Amino acid sequence: MLEELRKQIDTIDDKIAALYLERQNIVRQIGEEKAANRTALADPSREKKIIARVTKQADDSQKMYLKRVFETIMETSRSYQRQIVTPSTPLTDALHRVLMEGKKYFPVSSSVACQGVEGSYSSIAADKLFEIADITYFRNFEGVFQAVEKGLCDYGVLPIENSAAGSVGAVYDLMKKHNFYIVRSVKLRVCHYLLARKGATLAGIREVYSHEQAISQCSEFLQSLGANVKVIPCANTAVAAEKVASSDRTDIACISSRDCADIYGLGILQGNVQNNASNYTRFICISKNLEIFAPAGRISIMMTLPHESGSLNRVLNKFSTLGLNLTKLESRPLPGTDFEFLFYFDFEGRIEDADTLALIAELDQGSDQFTFLGSYAEVTQ
Template sequence: MDIKDLRKEINQIDGQLLKLFLKRMNASAQIVKYKIQNELPVFDRGREREVLNRVAELAGTEMEAYSNRLFNTLLDLSRAYQNQFIPHNSRLVQDIQAATCELTQPFPSKANVACQGTEGSYSQQAGDKLFSLPKLLFFSDFEGVFQAVEKGLCEYGILPVENSLAGTVIPVYDLMEKYKFYIVRSIRLRINHTVQAKKGVTLGDIHEIVSHEQAIRQCSEFLKSHPHIKVTLFSNTAAAAKYVADSDRTDLAAISSEACAKLYNLDVLSDQIQNRDNNYTRFICISKNMKIYPGANKISLMLALPHKPGSLYTLLAKFSALGFNLTKLESRPMPGKDFEFLFYFDFEASIYSPETGNLLSELDRSLEKFMFLGSYSEVF
């Protein structure tokens, strides 16, 4: 047989496959009508397992893995098609619409804002940039910020989430699962670290440096080139500067911002000591209530995916099909569950488009754990 004949045969098979595929999708559409009438969910895990087991048996050993992939894709398409028939007035979409309607008000200039650290911290700088007249309340740890927002003590909270040199601020991601909140804005702040000590002290006098672990990571090359200096972790960079200012020691320095050096009357012994010049930290501004301000172009989600091959791939394919640009994907272990992970996504998409609403409703309905964390814009 030559290749032409074989390709003719393949064309014929494809025609038959397509007819059967259309027939299968049609049957799936009939099933979803029944599900809508009887208020049943689209996804039926037990039935899918039955379908896959049956196919595995029929396929034989050699083709089992290939058939499994084909039928997983078919099931995914079948569910996606069924979802199109579900009226998309889900609770989530309604909440999003309500949060968007209030948008005659611009982002506020005055507010009670919770920050981690003390006066002079980078979180404070982020707060001062986000709000023109913020009333900042400081908390010693990140959890304090989440609690202040959840309890309504502060309308907004500011938290660092990632740094261009040191990466993700992991404790913040771990707290996100525990508290209910929405991101209403994010900000990218250029971070410049300096070594600072009491007036008159020189770099040669320094035997110990105190700072936050993120700052220490961002300045690792400077610290490596001064191996005789002991490094001590501190709760945050501003608190480290204050500690140096309050101490009598002339061999002690802090890694902190220039603003902190001014605030605590310290001398800058060395400027821009971060590993690279373009050092940025991204902060999120959170609120207890969902608020979507004009210009929102980013969306954040947190979700758990079923523990089976291809589930992350299938979700990413949906983002790709809608042209969403993924800007962050982070996975964190779920507390109390061995090796089960929560996925955190940031992507660029319009919350105002019906396709976005459909996808969010579909995920909300079909995943065991799904949190819409807000839609917002990022400022610089």
């Protein structure tokens, strides 16, 4: 009985495949017409009508399944049409111009903006990215964005996420306020140290200063110090080291980088105090210019989506259809809206690929707010 039913399924599948290929042939012809007439690939109103028509044939128990099937069919149709026509937009024109310039390689030296003071993890990341980094320090993350926007520095280096503590929300929130492009990223292994003035002892520490992200990454160690030790957030791990070094107290300490011990003349009370030995922070390098340095295999975008059921899933299906690996999805609330969000996507892909470029053009045209953040390489240190 089971084998007989499976044979019936096989026969039906063969018919579905034949009809699907017949449909794709017509889809190709429509794509060619759209290319000739410069018509948008997507036609949401027609797609809704098709789904409404076909789902009338199903009872309530099957309507949702049939809807999903036709949504997938239409997504693959658009993907096929993208091979035929890539809509011309100001963004795609700009990307084409950059690509036509030929291969460019990441600069060896440049002026770089970092948050904090000497010894910060951002400055360590900058030294990993550039062989010679002329670093200017700024009080906060916004100062880094402004320095790049105003041309005070060619590039800026900012932390974006940590493997243990998650995303750096303050940076994501600033990303929607400023104009910039990501030109490279670095994944840096972060080892935290408890530092204090020479002569201090672990048992005598009563206050520990550090950045809130480092505090989160070292929560287990801090708890082990006991309830009598006060943990105080600072703007930056290196700022915390500077504060401890400038004090005459031996009962305060900081969680900072190993470099800070040498820079500020502090002693190491304990090393590797982070919760996880595999503790990595990802930093982005930003520029005010659209630059793509070889080899660029990662793309970042941000966009709004309609405040309706299934809107995010439809976008994710586009990536899935093209076989693009989504490596990061972050949402941040849009101020002044009724629970609407701005979505950040990182995915593996090459902007030179026609399908990838066409997808970006489609997302650009289909979103009220769309920003191409960059095509770049990520390095690990």
